[in-house]
Amino acid sequence: MIATMEYVDILDESEHVGKMILQSDIMQQYQSAKKVLDEDKEAQRLIRTFADVKEHYEDVQRFGRYHPDYYDIMKQVRSKKRDMDLNDKVAAFKIAERNLQNLLDEVSQFVAESVSEQIKAPKDGAALTDSGCGCGSGGACGCAS
Structure with missing residues (x-):
């Protein structure tokens, strides 16, 4: 691929968007929650x-x-997950993580729609959800779990 000025400009702008996300309040809250979680024994x-x-x-x-x-x-599994999820530090981290994911989803959607309405972008935190139904049959029902 031959680099053109247009291609270089796109890369520069995408780097600028990345820096803006890294400096956002949402990212700061995420990093703070992660640090608190990592330090909590x-x-x-x-x-x-x-x-x-x-x-x-x-x-x-x-x-x-x-x-x-x-x-x-x-x-x-249900008991240990409940114990983990009820911890204040874990809950705060999950909220911060969800907020960051929503921001990234919005940016992806905006970029995709600015190119074409036909381009698909992640929505509703799809990166944080599994695709299985959680039925516990080990996939016997045909689900993706």
Whole structure:
């Protein structure tokens, strides 16, 4: 690809938009919440505990409800996730993360629409949601989980 002045201008403008996002209040709130979360020992313990249970959950999911530990692990995952989500630091981080994602989605949508109405851009925090239905059947229902 041969670099043209138009191409260089587009790269410069995109870099400028990136810098604006990095300097935004939303990004500052996100970085602050992340720092507080990273430094909180209780929140980190809850996150590690949930990650450990979730790893076991993913092993059990391959067999679905036929796995002998299925019902036990389902209760543990919900319990540990609730414990983690109820932590003030985790909740504040998730809110900041969602706000940042919304900003990035809006910028992507604006750029996409400025090129063409036909261009698709992420909406409603699609990057933060999984595509599965969460049915727990291990994909037997045909969902993407």
